[in-house]
Each structure stands twice: as structure tokens, then as C-alpha cells.
Amino acid sequence: MTSTYKVDDFTLDFLFGFETKGADVVERARRSNTTFVRSQDHLAFFKEGATGRKLSAYEALENFGIEKLAELADYSSAILPMNKFEPSRTFKNQISALGLKHETVAKRAKISKVDVLNSENPSSILPIQTLEKLAIALGLDERFISTRNATDVTDNIAARLKALKNNIKLGAETVQSFAEASWVIRTQLRLRKALGAHSDVTKIFLKDSDYNFPTWKKGYYLAEKARRIFNIPANDAIPSLRALCESAGIPLLQASLSKSIAGATVDVDGHRGIVVNTEGNNANVWIRRSTIAHELGHLLWEPEDRLTEVRVDDYKEIDGHRNYFEIEEKRTAQFDPVEARANAFAIAFLAPPNAVQETFEAYNDESEGLRAVMVKFGISYTSAKYHLNNIKGITISDQPHSFDKTPTDDWEGREAYTDVFYVIDDLPALRRGEFSAWVARAEREKLISVDTACTYLTTDVHTYLNKRDTIIELFTNQE
Template identity: 40%
Template sequence: MTRTPKELERVFGKSSKGATEEERAATSEKLFVRSQVQIAEDSESAKGHRLSAQEALRLFGFDLLARVAEEGSAPLVTKPSEPAATLMARRVAFGLTPAQVARKAGISEMQVQRAELTGSLSPIRDLERIAQALALNELTLGYESGARGNEALGVRLREFAELKDTRRFSPSDVMALAEAAWVIRTQSDLSRLLGKRASLPDIGFKPDNNYAFPAYERGYKLAEATRMLLNIGLNEPILSIKSLVEETLSIPVIQQALAPKFAGATMADRSDRGIVVNEAGQNSNVWVRRMTMAHELGHLLWDPDTRLDTLKVDKYDDVEARYFKASTRDPVEIRTNAFAISFLAPPGAVRSIVAGRRDLVDALGEVMTTFGVGATAAKFHVGNVCNVDTSRVSVAYLPKAEDDWIGRENLTVDWFPLKSTPISRRGRFALLVARSFQNRLISADTAAMHLHCTANEFLASVDAIVSAF
């Protein structure tokens, strides 16, 4: 609908420019503020969440903002049961208690219970913390029934929590993966807002249903195909797999604390996909972590949607398994393990290194340091592609990862100006938050909420976050 200049000026202010709602919002200096139940124009006394004009328009539309301009405020909640009904349903779907949600959100159990009580009013900050902990869109909470929560994710998390075997999730695992889902979706949203690609490049990645025996050979071929599609030399080391996944392939990589038995996971929230890497356990070794990321990448690039499901979690035993002698194991994991190690350390290059060395220990060490792979994976891989017995080589004689490998994979999370920002929200996520603020796509309040800091702390650090990249 075409708006008159007078209508646009009334909503976005006299200093705004342009002929459309979007153009006016992009140049507007106005801020709006929302509470649990309404949205209004910003004022010094306002205690709610401040939104940029672009945010407010994107979330609530022009007609609602026109009502704010005309009447001073407008209601957001259209059902008396919201947001209580959405919050309670989501918590129950995850199989969590109010106390468990409260610990993750950093508030009291009583505050969670009050938020779930129909007709009760809560500070918007409390509601936002709870919504993020439950992988809901905190900015549309109360306005949209369900707050854009992925129902399939809730079902999957609860299924894992109810298992009786070693794959069972603890409540802390459920909460950590819920937060990872929130970060993945938000990072993808910010990418789209900034005009950046938020999905895989359209260069030939198509789901592959071939898991026929021997599945590892198919994994080798898919690794070679991936290198060709990405223009990576067939013998070229991948110096930072995290950068390749996030920057080249536009797949968020989230580091998160899970139970030490879990290595990583792939997550799908509608069209948004990401990789979760456990910062605990064997992934503390950067070479093992590279293998974990390559393994999860293999799932995301080549497994059909029916096999990926909404959430797929891998244990360290799966990632480091001896794929070429695992005829009784899942062929999906066999293929993916073979993909991961051969993507990082191409078989042809490995054969050349081993052929050029008389000493097997030296050859294994060169494979590890050249391609950035751990001792266990290197031993299995060399043994398979070169048909040599590596079982007697002691790990004690093999090299450790040096600082250059650690720095390339850890740089954007080890150093960060905001110490309160969790590791799951550092790196590229933080960069997109900062750039979105600079483009007035989000407010300082939203940026601070995303990075777990105050608005003043964010404003003091935004330039440092951007310059770090």
C-alpha cells in the first residue's frame, strides 16, 4: 500500500527520508519501546525493550506503528493466554522444570512461574531471557502465538531426554542445545537482514542417498567432490575449517558445553541449519575439534533431510570410529567419518607422504601436522589408505597441535571484548550483531540482549568487535 508523505513522517519522524515505509524506517532516528503487552514511542522513563524503527516495522508492521503515532501506544497481545501459554507449552515440550529454565535464564524459579501464569505481568527482560532459553523468538513473544518456535525441535529434544541408553540428554544438554538452536536461527536472520547469504551456496550440493557397502568409499568420493565444488586443491590443507564452514558455506558453527561424551551435532530449524561443537571433552584438542566439524559438515552437505532430522547428535566414539572395519555400524556414520578424514587429509596426499618416509612414525606425524588431524584419526586413515599396520605406533611418539592451528580455529572466541558474552555467541554471530546495529537494523538493546551485556557495554565495544574481523 502506498503511504502519503504525511503518514510516513508521522510514524518515522521529520528527519526520515524516502518514499516507502522501508526507506523511512532505515533513515529514522526514532526508537520504539515494547513491554509484555504493548508498544509505544520511546521516552526517558521507558523501562521496556527499545527497538529501532526498522525492527519495529519488520516485527509489527506499519499499521500498528501508525496507531502508536496516533494514540501514543498500541496493544501487542491479542490473546489473554499469551505469552504464558506459549512459554509453558514450550517448557513442557522440552521436558524441563521451571527451576531448570530459571537457572539457564539467570532468573528465579518464581519469575518463570509468574511468566507462565495467565494474566500475570512480567518485566520484558525476564520474558526475553526465558524465550531465548527455550529457543523462541523473544521479540515476537506474546504478539505471535508460538513465538516462531520449532515444534519438531522440542519433540526431538524430549525424545533424547527420555532415552535409557548412553545417548540420553541431561536437562543441561537440552538447555544447551536449545540455546544453540536460538543462536543458529538468529545468526541466519541477521545474515539475511544484512543482505548476506544465509544458506548453502547453489554450486552443486545435492543430497546423496548412496550408503552402499563399502560406505567409506562413497565418503571418499563425496569429500573429493566437495573440494572440487569449493575450489580447494585436491592436496591442499584446510587451514581453518571453522572459517570455511561459516564464511564460505554460510553455516553457523556454535561452540557449546555439552556432556563430555558428545562430540557435536547438526541442527535444522526450518530452512536454517547449523553445527554445534561441544567445547568439553576431546574437542579441547583442536585437531579433534576439526574432525568433529568436518564430520558434522558431511552430514549437512550430503545426507538427505530424512536422515538429518531436526537434530542429530554424534558421540566421540562415532566421530573417531574405525570406519573401514566397522561393517556392523550405521553406514551413514561410516560414510560421514570417511568423508571427514578424507576431506581434511586427502588419500592421495596421504599416500605420497607415507611413500616418501621410511619411518612410519615420521609419516604419521607429517600427515597430522600438514592437515591438522588428530592421532587416532590419522592412524586409522593411514592404515586404511596405505594398507599398513599403524596399531603399534604409540600416540606418545606423535606430535601435538601447535599454536598456529589453535589460533586459526579459536581466534574469534578466545579473544572477545565482552567477557559476559558466552562462547556460543562470540565470533561471527557477534560480528553480525554489531553490523546489524551499525545499519540500524536492530537497536542497542537488542544487540546487548543477543550478547548478554548491557547496552552501554555493547556501545563501548561495537567498534572493537567489528575491527576484530
């Protein structure tokens, strides 16, 4: 939005209203009540009956820049397309880059296959709302439809997802879930920044490329270091990884994916977020905590060449943190030091070895001690068993333990918050977390329009306005 283009006060008064005052153009736009409207090809002042996308003054300024807005002072509308091939070329390229079929894209975007095909035709004009749905489903920044080659920042993600689709048989639905997740991550971080929230704390984590033997030991070290950076007392449990991610500015998205996938770390233009599956083993909230912690190991410490744009982990890679001392000593061809380090990080981050040993040894009965470790640190039976086996001097028998292995209600409540019930019933799972609250706060501060908020939250104006305050209240720790 930075520009050297100069606009006189008369033009600013015309665009944002005579009553708005401010030190600069951005401040005047944030205070303005002017509403703009855009279509596929044009930007104009909003008038009753206009059917395009309504935009707040700040939103229009951020999306198009003051030079484009200034055209409205001389003409009835401003022309948006950068050339005659946009946005058709962008949509065609992205669909191809993701390796998706038109009918699959149409289903995800909830538009017709004909609309998807027409989006690739330079001579077609479609409702902006249709194009926005399509852009979001493809992981594109919907704000820049027509105005720029929107794939500039998403080509790498699309190429990575296509490769994963071919190499590890990611289904089309899962590919699109990750594509949409990249849009959610980008949008959430953009709104946070516009609202003046604290900077991403993960930037202070210096990426570490040490995977040398013994890898598990480095994982333990990084876990202890991360706990210090997050100011978590050495022997304490982490009450909620969801809350930790929120306070650290880390987008944590939950989605229904293929049951073999546990989670993924997504890098969007240098900004990282986590997608965790709510299906399969992760239906157990304690296993889900291990998945989130594993992805945090990637997100916080992995250098770019080890992470790539999307790193997808299946349950086999995060299966109970088995005896990695023994596995690592064998160093088979299948041994992956990146995953091994993330596994060691995850269990030590959730359950510091010394604290686990102290908790377990407070009980004379093995089953009671094992259950106490599970309940205190919020880890699964398998994770607790192998973690104790990996701690020097503690051996857990292989005999079946018959005690209750299900998570307690308080753990379910803290980690599965907003998963099952949400104030907007049909809101997609990827947008049910704090993303929705950042949207509501941005609209309340006039950074985006009500119309845009409804698009982001897939609801109507009446429902949104009735639920806005409740959505914000669900996430009271946002700064």
C-alpha cells in the same frame, strides 16, 4: 514483513521522521532515527523514563509490521498480544515440550523460578527483558513474545530434544544448550540476510540419500565433491574449518556440553548450523576439526529424513575413523550407514587420501611420516593412524609412537579463535563466534537498537559501545 496494507506519506512522516526519504517503507525505516519501545503488551514511541525494550525503527517494522505501527498515529500505543493466552501459553508449551523443570529453566535464563512460573500465568505481567531472557533460553524467537504463537517454528526441535533427553540421557543443561543454539542460528542467519550478506552456499549442495555398500566410498566421493564446490585445491589442507564455515554462511557454535557428546547438526526452520563441544576429546583442536568435518558431512549432504531437527553425535561415533572397510564388511546390527558416511566424508574432506599417502611416503621413518600427516592436515594421531591404515598399501604398526601428538600453536590459533579469550568476558560460549559480529554490525546499521544488541550479547551499553568496533574487526571476512 511483506504487507498489502497501505500507509499515506503523512503517516510515514509521523512514524519515521519528515527528514527520511526512501523508495519504500523498509528503506525509510532503515534510515530513521525514531526509537520505539515495547513491553509485554504494548508498543509506543520511546520517551525518557520508559523501561521497556528499545527498538530501532527498522526493528519495530520487521517485528510488528506497518499496520501495527500505524496504530501509533491514532493512539498513544498499540496493543500487541494476539489473544489473552499469550505469551503464557507459548512459554508453558515450550517448557513442557522440552521436558524441563522450572528451576532448571530459571537457572539457564538467569531469572527467578517465580518469574518462570508467572510466565505461564495469563494474568501476570512481567518486564519484557525477563520474558526475552526466558524465550532465548527456550530457543524461542523473542521478537514475537505475545504477538504470535512463537512455538510454531520450534515445536519439532523441542520434541526432538525431549526424545533425545529420554532416549540417550541428554542432561537438562545440554537440552537447553541445544535449544539456545537454535535461537543463535536463527538470529544469526536473520541478521546476515538483513545486512545483505551472500546467500547460504550450502543450498547448492543437493542432499544425497545414497548409503549403499560400500558406504565409505560414497563418503570419499562426497568429500571430493565438497572440496570442489568450496574451491579447495585437491591436495591442500584446510587451514581453518571455522573460517570455511564463516565464509560459507554456516553458523558454527561452540559450547560446553556433556563430555560424552562431540557435536550436533541443528536444523532450524530449514536452516542448518553446527554445535561443537569444547569439552572432552574436543579440547584437542585436531579432534575438534574431525568433529566439525563430521557434522559438515551431515549438514551438507543429509536429507531431511536422515537428519531430523537435531542430530547429536557422541565421541564413539566419531572415534578416530577406525578401519571402516573391515567394519562395513561385517555390517553388524549396530552399523549406522549415516554415521559411517559422515566419518568417511570427514577424514577425506580434511585429508585427501592421495595427498596423505604422498606426504607420508616422503619420510623413511614411520613416526616422522605420521607426524607430518598430522601437522599438515590438522588431524589427530588416532585419525592419522587409521586413515593411513585405510589407504591401500599403507600399514601403520600397532606399536606405540612416542613423538609429540599435541596440536601445533598455529592450528590452535586458527581453530580455537575467540574460544578462551573474548572482548566481552561474560559472553556465553554459544554467542562468542561470528554471531557477535553480526549483532554489532546490525546495530551499527540501525537494524537493531543498542538495547537489543546488549541483550543479545549479555552486556551493558557502556561495555558494548566500547567494544563494538573490536568485535566487528575480529571477523573481517563478513560480507
